[in-house]
Amino acid sequence: MLDAWSNLSRRLSELDALAGTSGLLEWDQQTGMPPGGAASRGQQAAVIGSLMHERFTAPEVGQWLGALEQSPLDAVQAAAVRKQRRNYRRATMLPTRLVEDLAIARSEGFSAWMKAREADDFGPFEKPLQRLIGLSREAAERTAGPQTAHLYDELLEEYDPGSRVAELAPMFTRLSAGLGELLAAVERRGAQAGPQAVELELDDAGVRTLSRRVIRDLGFDLSRGRLDLSEHPFTCGLSVDDVRLTMKLNRKNPLGALAGTIHECGHGMYEQGLPKHLSGTGLDKAAGMGLHESQSRFWENFIGRSLPFCAYLLPRMQGIWPDLALTPAQLFASQNRIERSLIRVHADEATYNLHIVVRFELEVAMLEGRLQAADLPAAWDAAYEKHLGVRAPSARQGVLQDIHWSSGLLGYFPSYTIGNLYAASLGACVQQEIPDLWGQVARGEFGPVLAWLREKIHQHGHTTDAPEIFKAAVGDRDPVADLLDHLWSRQGRLYGVER
């Protein structure tokens, strides 16, 4: 037993090292790799990826797990064995043929999607998408066990272990209805009653300085991480002590760039707060994409778009741009406008979730076989009409806007709204538990909030699934109610509307 545990632990540490290495290959590719390096980088990433698969799915790993399952284990070991058994089962259950077919379908899907976008025509993407859905369904059927209530749960398991359609679907329905009420109320007031956008154009060097200042103030440890530039902002934890954030500069929208950086910083502080003492158990990891997203959204939206945060931020901005004539209230108003829109990635804090509800409904229908790829564009438009009340004038602004499906990422979208829901309840809780929260935020004292998240979320790593960590953190709260309360209280008040 001792041997099996130390062998498993050694293998998991090796896989961590490979994952960190793979992360560095990716980080470098996005930040500084010379263009000529693309082909060799692809080979390097493929070799590391296939070694990781090979080392994890090796027969001896199954034997160690089997031996450990017959042995007395402490709580950490038992959790580790449960998690790895689950991963091992999923990783070894797909026949090589299916894995290869999926890889090809993803690559073809991506090319077809690019072509379809170029032509602004869904046509070329239809068949590749249908194929991807078919293969995803086959994979889900193969990994499904007797406890699987819905095939889509198998997709969720990949990104958000422990999330279930049976729980998500009713929450998303209530959320959509509630957001519809808020939007309707806001629109009854008329556009002129709403907050005004502040349009700033700030120099890149200043925005970089400000961004570094802000993430340091929030609590991102720059001795255990970096902030660089990339085309698409992302966070990459090479290890708990080496976490890389990136940001994208945008002269015309510096506040948007800063919000993106705060978002990544939320991801990064989660990575930096994971339980280092659990290294070698596989439990020192984020508990899923939804919980990860809750950390980025909490900082970006709940803290970063609050009036007290604007009061903290403005003097720091004026330290760099002394001529900036703005009030915290103007900044706050500009950051919290809401409106029906077509493009998910540009949507505001409230309506963003409606874009996710659309995608979730369509994905479930496609996986169940109720919706064929050929009928997707019409279904897309109908769903947008239903949830958002808008209709895309083109495929590019509609069904072709996201990369996810083209790369076979089915089951990923819900994470974003799961994150917003978790973040809302965490926000409601932290407001109760830290009475001076907003005073602290206005003074730039973010330590107590971060410490609260460290204790409630970060330190637990993946010792249990996210839904349990969340429940232990906030108790029996209703995250849909918390999110709607938050939005009515912040955006509703700003627009002068009440429930």
Next chain:
Amino acid sequence: MLDAWSNLSRRLSELDALAGTSGLLEWDQQTGMPPGGAASRGQQAAVIGSLMHERFTAPEVGQWLGALEQSPLDAVQAAAVRKQRRNYRRATMLPTRLVEDLAIARSEGFSAWMKAREADDFGPFEKPLQRLIGLSREAAERTAGPQTAHLYDELLEEYDPGSRVAELAPMFTRLSAGLGELLAAVERRGAQAGPQAVELELDDAGVRTLSRRVIRDLGFDLSRGRLDLSEHPFTCGLSVDDVRLTMKLNRKNPLGALAGTIHECGHGMYEQGLPKHLSGTGLDKAAGMGLHESQSRFWENFIGRSLPFCAYLLPRMQGIWPDLALTPAQLFASQNRIERSLIRVHADEATYNLHIVVRFELEVAMLEGRLQAADLPAAWDAAYEKHLGVRAPSARQGVLQDIHWSSGLLGYFPSYTIGNLYAASLGACVQQEIPDLWGQVARGEFGPVLAWLREKIHQHGHTTDAPEIFKAAVGDRDPVADLLDHLWSRQGRLYGVER
């Protein structure tokens, strides 16, 4: 046979990808890794290193080589199989116990060396060094075959395949004698007759701009490489299309920093010129450290310290620093002073080789058992008296100055002077074959020289060993005579002395 070849080729490509990955881990650690990342980076590098060893020394590799050795092969395949058999034999011949002992001895040797330097006392380093020498000797004895003329050849094989003590020793002896004559002649003229040092203090941003300009002009392809900052300048080829150079800024010695960058650029252009079409054969590699060093020294010294290069450089410098009042001749004089000195890494182009001759003699004596670590300090002083006519006032400025021995790098030092010797003959040749060479250099037209090196050196990769590539490039030249001629002609003229 076909199977064995394609299996071998696939494995070699996989090893290339791992080597490039390992290079990126190292590059990142030296350039931008946050300090917190050190421990996990060590694990990442160790895992990749051990996977490389495991994948290369696997029994199937030996079987593929065996099958191929029984099969009809084309010239490239035959060269590839020869090279890999040699590497495989060396990599599989050392018992695990010896490999582990060596790793421990290196780590202990490094710590002891640090401690000894700190205390400026050779004592703490004596026993660990003796152990390292003993283990290196044991390793050399194990890899030695019937064709091994001298045990030290087995060490050379590691860094400079094809180099032999029997050829190096007499060359080094002649070189030391010839350099002694040059130094004596210069000193007879008296110090006041010599060229004057130009002392510049230039801003870092300008030096970075100039460095990028210069390496681009020389022919380094920045779409297939980068230039970054690090504490110790180095070059790292992640692949032929992704070559990373680094430089170290030094406000007080900007010309030294630039010379270092040109040196690394020489390494980098060699890496960028390796034969891409031989990928998957293991022959698309540098043919050894000596030949690599010939490329860096050729550009740093032969081109980079020439009067025409100074004439090219000065206007580019004045473009950045318009007030720079200097002539090319002053720059040239300052860059070509020679003097006896104690520290290898600060030595000039001529006397540098004497530092290497000292180390080579001591290494051979230690490996033969004629010299014990306990007697090394005295032997060091005696050798410095003999070859350089100076005596270190402290261990730190003497026998403890280099990191190499502490890390078990025995047999590496000769590469530096092998590089200088090769570079001298390449320089003599290129001067004959490109009659307008110096006119081109003065005009900043480096393309023809680079093309010449690409044809004579780079494109051959490691299809044969460096001594053969060198001979094919320059014919029956005597590199010792070429180096001495070059120095008498450049430095001798500058000091107003003749042979």
